[in-house]
Amino acid sequence: MAERQVNQAGISSLVHIDQTIHAPARLTVLTYLYVVESADFVFLKNMTRLTWGNLSTHLSKLEEADYVTIEKEFKGKKPHTMIRLTDKGRAAFREYKQNMQKVLDDLPD
Secondary structure, eight states, rough: OOOOOOOOHHHHHHGSOOOHHHHHHHHHHHHHHHHHHEEEEEHHHHTOOOHHHHHHHHHHHHHHHHHHEEEEEEEEEEEEEEEOOOOHHHHHHHHHHHHHHHHHHHHHO
């Protein structure tokens, strides 16, 4: 059986993957936010199919990393939460995309 040579540069690229973004739920949230100016909590909940609490927890982690801003207000008597990607979050997402593409491109066929 022939052994495949593993491109060490590609595999070592994995250490540069931002683990804050790489978690599937947070990656999904950031992917939606990357293509829109902002999104409300209900939209993200429906699109990601996360529970209220799970989405809230992931948004808190993204906010702690300064990847998103969360603005809470009331529309009439109903709470309304808007989420936006920060400049830092947009840059981190771009870097994540580049790093993941490098990892995938360096894998043997």
